[in-house]
Amino acid sequence: MxxxxxxxxxxxxxxxxxxxxxxxxxxxxxxxxxxxxxxxxxxxxxxxxxxxxxxxxxxxxxxxxxxxxxxxxxxxxxxxxxxxxxxxxxxxxxxxxxxxxxxxxxxxxxxxxxxxxxxxxxxxxxxxxxxxxxxxxxxxxxxxxxxxxxxxxxxxxxxxxxxxxxxxxxxxxxxxxxxxxTEPPGVCAPQSASRPEIAAILSAPLPETAKNGSARATPAPPTPQGGPAAPAATPPDGQGSEAAGEPAATPSTEDEQDESAGTGRNATGVPTPKDLAGLGRPQPTGATQSTPPGATLRWSSERGWVERGTPGESPEIAALPTLAQLTTAEQRWADREEDITAVSGDPFEVGQVFARRWQERLSAPANVQTLAGEYPRIPHRIDGELLRYAARFGLLAHKDDQIDEHDRYAIRAGFWREIDAPVTGQPAPAEDTAVSD
Known part of the structure; x- marks a missing residue:
């Protein structure tokens, strides 16, 4: 033939x-x-x-x-x-x-x-x-x-x-x-940002520990002459608490815990989204900026952004609808068709697509302002739904079961970039990022 x-x-x-x-x-x-x-x-x-x-x-x-x-x-x-x-x-x-x-x-x-x-x-x-x-x-x-x-x-x-x-x-x-x-993949930074705190977070470098999920060894502090040297605080077997969603170090005394809580900074000096949630908001009298200049942003891991000792979400935030609640059966079918034929699977784009659908289907536009007020924390239910959506594209984890923090960072960066556009009345710029195999 x-x-x-x-x-x-x-x-x-x-x-x-x-x-x-x-x-x-x-x-x-x-x-x-x-x-x-x-x-x-x-x-x-x-x-x-x-x-x-x-x-x-x-x-x-x-x-x-x-x-x-x-x-x-x-x-x-x-x-x-x-x-x-x-x-x-x-x-x-x-x-x-x-x-x-x-x-x-x-x-x-x-x-x-x-x-x-x-x-x-x-x-x-x-x-x-x-x-x-x-x-x-x-x-x-x-x-x-x-x-x-x-x-x-x-x-x-x-x-x-x-x-x-x-x-x-x-x-x-x-x-x-x-x-x-394409250029080698790097930090997912937008071309511009309408709010300085968004520019600061989205342009923050990835944690150097994202590849292996462990924190760097902390050098031992100087000791008096003749005294025993203090051991370096190195997590056993190279498995830091960061990959497990827990603070990277735990203060050894109650005084140190109080000091850490008072400054809003975790023990390693690496701010989490929780630490940075107050950016752009009025600070209480006597409050000081807890985020050091040029600090590295540490995104939450598989246990979500809620850490030990963190108060629960407010009723207003907890009541924000999820994408599943806003989506009809016909829209669900159209979403799957779009995912298969049009969405490339780039992490930044996946975050943008999810945020776009969530915004377009809201019956109360004020919910966007409510969500933006939580920046850079994504409400727990919406964040979990976002990551589950990203998992359809083979993102988030390597075969060795290590959390891919670069993907998580890019997914949430895309989400917030799309959310920020309606809040400020500007179109979200296209992100020129490399497509991973």
């Missing part, structure tokens, strides 16, 4: 594109217009094979084989089928498992059933050589496509190249029609 099929090894295609455009094979260093990429693959395949396209198979890895945002977008596109292998972490590096086996099985099955006359392989892995040879024995013409190699490197198995019927190189000009390099 005169039809063509395209089998794409996404790890090879996007990794080689990242090497070519960004200088390193990290997919986080590129942003991909998947609709343009699929369109380009289809047009090139039909031109090269002189056959109509039957289907494009997209093979990729995902943690626990759970579709990521890009897979959700791809699998609803016409003539696209997504096949997922496992994505595992070993020795600090991510590796795909089962992708080559799935490509081999699909390749041989298509050829055996004579489902097509031509197969286009976008891969460089020599493990597919037996499948390629089997397809040729069943009378299928095999076209092997390569991505232009960076710095003259060879990025395909020579055995594959030798065995293929036709070979084509996807050069830089073709790749850049759908893929572009």
């Amino acid at each position: 005169d039809r063509c099929v395209v089998l794409v090894d996404a790890g090879y295609l996007l990794g080689a594109a990242a090497s070519l455009l960004a200088g390193e094979p990290m997919r986080s260093r590129i942003s991909v217009d998947h609709a343009a990429l699929i369109r380009g693959l289809r047009e090139r395949a039909e031109a090269d094979t002189q056959c109509d396209l039957l289907r494009i198979y997209w093979f990729d890895g995902a943690p626990d084989r759970v579709p990521q945002p890009e897979h959700r977008r791809l699998r609803v596109m016409p003539r696209v089928t997504v096949r997922l292998g496992a994505l595992t972490r070993s020795d600090g590096r991510w590796a795909q498992k089962g992708v080559d086996a799935a490509m081999h099985a699909e390749l041989t099955e298509l050829a055996r059933n004579r489902a097509c006359s031509d197969i286009v392989l976008v891969t460089g892995d020599g493990d597919l050589l037996p499948g390629l040879m089997s397809a040729k024995e069943h009378g299928v013409a095999v076209h092997l496509w390569a991505v232009q190699a960076a710095d003259g490197d060879y990025n395909q198995s020579e055995d594959l190249v030798a065995e293929a019927d036709e070979r084509r190189v996807l050069d830089r000009s073709w790749i850049t029609e759908a893929v572009r390099a």
